[in-house]
Amino acid sequence: MTMIAKQVSVFLENTSGRLNEVTNILGEAGINISAFSIADTSDFGVLRMIVPDPDKAVTVLKANGFSVQTTPVVLLTTPNQPGSLAKALKILSEEHIFIEYLYAFSMNEDSAVVVIRPSDIERCVGVLNHFFIQPEK
Amino acid sequence: MIWNESIECASREEMRKIQSERLIDTVQRVYQSVPAYRRKMQEAGLVPGDIKSIDDLAKLPFTTKSDLRDNYPFGMFTVPMSEIVRIHASSGTTGKSTVVGYTRKDLRVWAEVVSRTLMMAGVHREDMVQIAYGYGLFTGGLGMHYGCENIGASVIPISGGNTEKQLQLMQDFGTTVLACTPSYSLFLAEEMEASGIKKEDLKLRVGIFGAEPWTENMRREIESKLGIKAIDIYGLSEIIGPGVSCECEFQAGMHVNEDHFIPEIIDPETLKPLPEGAVGELVFTTVTKEGIPLIRYRTRDLTRLNFEKCQCGRTLVRMEKCKGRSDDMLIIRGVNVFPSQIESVLLEMSETAPHYLLIVERENNLDILKVMVEVQEQFFSDEIKMLESLRKKITHKIQSTLGISVEVKLVEPRTIERTAGKAKRVIDNRKI
Numbered sequence: 171m172t173m174i175a176k177q178v179s180v181f182l183e184n185t186s187g188r189l190n191e192v193t194n195i196l197g198e199a200g201i202n203i204s205a206f207s208i209a210d211t212s213d214f215g216v217l218r219m220i221v222p223d224p225d226k227a228v229t230v231l232k233a234n235g236f237s238v239q240t241t242p243v244v245l246l247t248t249p250n251q252p253g254s255l256a257k258a259l260k261i262l263s264e265e266h267i268f269i270e271y272l273y274a275f276s277m278n279e280d281s282a283v284v285v286i287r288p289s290d291i292e293r294c295v296g297v298l299n300h301f302f303i304q305p306e307k
Numbered sequence: 308m309i310w311n312e313s314i315e316c317a318s319r320e321e322m323r324k325i326q327s328e329r330l331i332d333t334v335q336r337v338y339q340s341v342p343a344y345r346r347k348m349q350e351a352g353l354v355p356g357d358i359k360s361i362d363d364l365a366k367l368p369f370t371t372k373s374d375l376r377d378n379y380p381f382g383m384f385t386v387p388m389s390e391i392v393r394i395h396a397s398s399g400t401t402g403k404s405t406v407v408g409y410t411r412k413d414l415r416v417w418a419e420v421v422s423r424t425l426m427m428a429g430v431h432r433e434d435m436v437q438i439a440y441g442y443g444l445f446t447g448g449l450g451m452h453y454g455c456e457n458i459g460a461s462v463i464p465i466s467g468g469n470t471e472k473q474l475q476l477m478q479d480f481g482t483t484v485l486a487c488t489p490s491y492s493l494f495l496a497e498e499m500e501a502s503g504i505k506k507e508d509l510k511l512r513v514g515i516f517g518a519e520p521w522t523e524n525m526r527r528e529i530e531s532k533l534g535i536k537a538i539d540i541y542g543l544s545e546i547i548g549p550g551v552s553c554e555c556e557f558q559a560g561m562h563v564n565e566d567h568f569i570p571e572i573i574d575p576e577t578l579k580p581l582p583e584g585a586v587g588e589l590v591f592t593t594v595t596k597e598g599i600p601l602i603r604y605r606t607r608d609l610t611r612l613n614f615e616k617c618q619c620g621r622t623l624v625r626m627e628k629c630k631g632r633s634d635d636m637l638i639i640r641g642v643n644v645f646p647s648q649i650e651s652v653l654l655e656m657s658e659t660a661p662h663y664l665l666i667v668e669r670e671n672n673l674d675i676l677k678v679m680v681e682v683q684e685q686f687f688s689d690e691i692k693m694l695e696s697l698r699k700k701i702t703h704k705i706q707s708t709l710g711i712s713v714e715v716k717l718v719e720p721r722t723i724e725r726t727a728g729k730a731k732r733v734i735d736n737r738k739i
Contacts (some may be wrong), residue, residue: 179689181682183719200344209691214682214717216691238685285690299618 171247176224176292182209182215190223192217192231199230205285207273218273220245220285244294245288250276255284261301262286265288267294310458314566315571316623319614323621327360329594331485334367335726337600340385343378343600359389364592366578369603372405375545376599380406391598396471397544397643398671400599404444407544408598414453416419416595417547419456420564424553428515428538428561430484434461435510437477439495440518441467446548447518449640451486454550461537463644468490470498484591489516489525489537493672515540515564517549518641520629521672522738526558532605538548539628542629545604547593552626558616567595570626571603572612586611588633589626597624607634635733637667639674643712646732649678651703657686664723669737676713678705681720 182188189208196203206219207219221227224240248254257272262269268289276282288294309315318433328643335355340376347368348354350612357363376384384391392411396404397530407416425529430436436455440447448466463476467487473495476482485492492514499506511533517540529537539562542549546568552561563570572587573580581587589606608629639645653661662681680686680701688694693719702715724731 177689179687181687181694181717181719183717183722188719190441211691211695214694216689216694218689220578235719238683239684239687241689285444 172244172295173245173247174263174295175220175285177243177259177285177287178219178221178224178227178231178241179239180219180231180240182208182217182266184212184214188227189217191234192258194222195230195234196227199226201227201230205273205283207271207285209271218271240293244288244291244298246284246286247277247281247300248284250278250282254282258284258298261297262281262288262294265293265297267297308426308431309620310423314506315423315562315623317566317622318386319622322565325360326569326594329566330364330569330592331355332521333592333596333600334592334602335588337695339603343374343383361569361580364571365604367607369578369590370601372545372607375405376403379403379673381408383601384408385532385600386410392572393449394444395446395449395544395548398672405545407446410597411413413547413596413598414473415452417550418453418457421450421550421569422457423449423564424550425458425460425515426452427553427555427621428459428484428514428540429536429556430455430460430513434460434513435463435480435482436460436484437463437465437473437480437482438472438580439465439467439485439491440549445641446544446641447543450542450548460497470495471491474502474504477527478504478509483510484513484515485511485535486515487534487650488518489521489529490519490640490669490672490674491534492516492529492537493526496529497672500532506532509534511535515536515553517541519638524629539644541626542628543598543606545601546593546606551591554585555617555619555621559617560613560627562617562621562623562625564599565624568593570612570624572610573605575605575607575609577687583614584611585631586630589629605633607632607636610649635657637665637676637733637735639667639676639710642709644676644709644711648708649705650706650732653680653701655685656701657703661686662720662723663732665733665736667733667737674737676711678713678715679717679718679723682717686717 193229202218209216228238269289272286274284338355351368371434387613390410391408393409396406438451514535514537526537538554540549540553542551551568556562569592571590573590575588589608589610591604592602593600596655609631610627610629635646661683664679666677676680698715698717703715
């Protein structure tokens with residue numbers, strides 16, 4: 171299953187306590203974080219998250235002075251089995267869709283979710299929907 | 308030794324007479340040749356005949372760096388370009404340089420005043436002078452150069468940088484006098500230590516340091532590390548370059564070559580002249596320059612004047628080490644930097660001006676300029692490589708505007724302190 175989601179990105183300086191502050195703000199606002207990853211350099215980092223209510227997350231983070239942005243990303247649900255990710259990536263590679271970044275998490279024993287930021291989001295969804303074989307039950 | 312005793316030891320009356328005569332002549336010249344001056348004098352209801360002596364100096368309107376910018380590049384020149392034999396320029400507030408031109412006579416005057424300052428510093432014709440100021444548009448290198456040749460010293464025109472070679476020539480040629488910025492001299496001292504060169508291995512005895520502010524503590528450090536007498540020299544390209552004033556061996560204030568450059572001290576707020584000995588903004592009127600004479604030019608440097616005769620025998624008025632600036636200009640590695648230059652670079656890159664903060668540090672005796680830029684919505688990208696390329700782009704643009712290297716750091720919004728009044732844009736941690 172493939173869908174497009176709004177990912178929330180936050181600019182963070184590499185100083186202690188900053189990440190804690192973001193998670194606190196979201197916790198107090200009752201926003202659950204489904205998945206997140208951090209990309210960092212020596213000076214700064216970008217926190218990327220999938221949350222159920224991205225608009226609300228953006229509002230509360232902005233109100234607390236953070237630089238926030240939403241980015242469309244592809245959520246691909248794959249079987250939680252060896253080789254599933256490889257299969258998806260092979261398809262994207264064959265179709266010349268580049269990946270800016272990617273992170274993944276497993277939902278349960280059966281399925282995992284891959285968050286993909288591709289060069290061309292519409293084509294990525296189309297290609298995956300077309301080629302990706304649904305997991306057998 | 309005194310290079311020009313009749314001038315440098317003249318009585319106050321004699322000096323005022325010389326200054327008055329030259330001032331009258333200069334006012335007439337600029338009124339006739341420079342529309343900008345004529346307009347300013349007319350607005351003040353003045354004709355050249357109103358200036359009868361140096362007592363009338365305060366009637367004249369001021370000249371500022373923005374006048375030079377408004378008349379960029381040559382609008383303030385008093386003579387046709389055929390008379391100009393040299394052009395120098397320094398960095399300006401919005402990317403445009405401040406341009407100055409010299410006639411043959413101006414270059415002779417410059418060599419004369421630098422010759423005087425060299426003698427003040429105790430330099431003579433037997434000396435080997437290593438000039439590690441930059442040569443080029445900057446006045447430091449060439450200004451010192453012709454003064455040294457004029458007194459018959461041997462010049463090593465090595466220019467700035469290339470530390471290894473500086474040290475090698477110092478040893479091989481037996482350099483006795485070093486001319487550079489004070490911070491570079493300390494940098495050289497540290498490099499000497501690192502490469503095992505002792506001060507006893509060198510013949511250095513005098514250093515002539517200027518182009519940036521420095522403290523008495525720095526002086527002591529330089530003197531002990533290099534085993535020399537460290538002399539402070541002052542100048543700015545608008546007035547002539549190095550040689551406007553310089554300390555003598557007694558190191559008790561810098562003697563101003565006031566027969567060429569008349570100093571005044573004003574209150575930077577009210578613009579009124581201040582009484583003798585008060586600290587205020589230094590203003591110069593050049594009274595012999597032909598290329599670009601300046602009337603009551605506001606240097607923005609804060610200092611005070613001492614008219615007492617010096618132990619060295621000179622009567623030339625002395626100015627104290629500059630205590631600061633009446634504007635927000637920073638001097639970094641000898642280069643003039645205005646926060647507004649950085650602001651305009653950042654403005655060019657987005658639609659709204661971002662918040663920024665400049666932090667100046669002195670690490671290993673070299674000035675480091677750090678630029679903190681808040682990552683607002685307009686700058687923020689989700690991708691690290693975009694942020695990195697933004698940082699590189701800002702770094703590159705600022706460097707090409709200022710001509711010095713900077714470290715750009717992206718910071719979160721609202722991390723830079725907001726104040727009710729004027730934003731605090733600069734933190735100078737150099738303790739100078």
